[in-house]
Amino acid sequence: MSYFKHDSSQVDSSSIGNGSKIWQYSVVLEKAVIGENCNICSHCFIENGVKIGNNVTIKAGVYLWEGIEIDDNAFIGPNVVFTNDIYPRSKHFKEPTKTKIGKGSSLGANSTVLAGVTVGDYAMTGIGSVITKNLKSHGLYYGNPARQKAWIDEFGEKLFFDESRQLWINSNNIAFTELTNGLEKSSI
Numbered sequence: 001m002s003y004f005k006h007d008s009s010q011v012d013s014s015s016i017g018n019g020s021k022i023w024q025y026s027v028v029l030e031k032a033v034i035g036e037n038c039n040i041c042s043h044c045f046i047e048n049g050v051k052i053g054n055n056v057t058i059k060a061g062v063y064l065w066e067g068i069e070i071d072d073n074a075f076i077g078p079n080v081v082f083t084n085d086i087y088p089r090s091k092h093f094k095e096p097t098k099t100k101i102g103k104g105s106s107l108g109a110n111s112t113v114l115a116g117v118t119v120g121d122y123a124m125t126g127i128g129s130v131i132t133k134n135l136k137s138h139g140l141y142y143g144n145p146a147r148q149k150a151w152i153d154e155f156g157e158k159l160f161f162d163e164s165r166q167l168w169i170n171s172n173n174i175a176f177t178e179l180t181n182g183l184e185k186s187s188i
Helices: none
Strands: 068-070 099-101 139-142 147-151 160-162 167-169 175-179 182-185
Touching: none
Parallel strands: 068 099
Antiparallel strands: 139 147, 160 167, 167 175, 175 182
């Protein structure tokens, strides 16, 4: 495999995909998995058991703990904080809580993610959002706690509701159907 590692970084994993870049002062532990064409910016820490898909961007100052899985094309903004234990106590090891970041989703700078939540595909959070529950696919969330404010497409464009068709629509007239866990593109 061919990837770039800055000289000041410590990379112990042999599971890093082609074309990925790991920048200054980052640490990647032995059992971490990073996909192809990822960009891991400076001052990041990636613990054993973390799984990162392809084409993921992780901006500076992000620490990823065991149990976190990030799907393809996700964006993790600078200084996003992930927690790994809902009831932390020093020297009391528990199985890691699973946290899933969906395909194409974006977490705004300085968002905080509670351990165990799922961020749906193409969901987006605004800066400083505090994510305490699962986020629906294609939802736009912000605040403390983060609340849904709109629906968006995979490019982050806000959708509007077409009353006549009872569907969510983007500016290119692509329709989305609302389901209990978010939106999906409609075949109508």
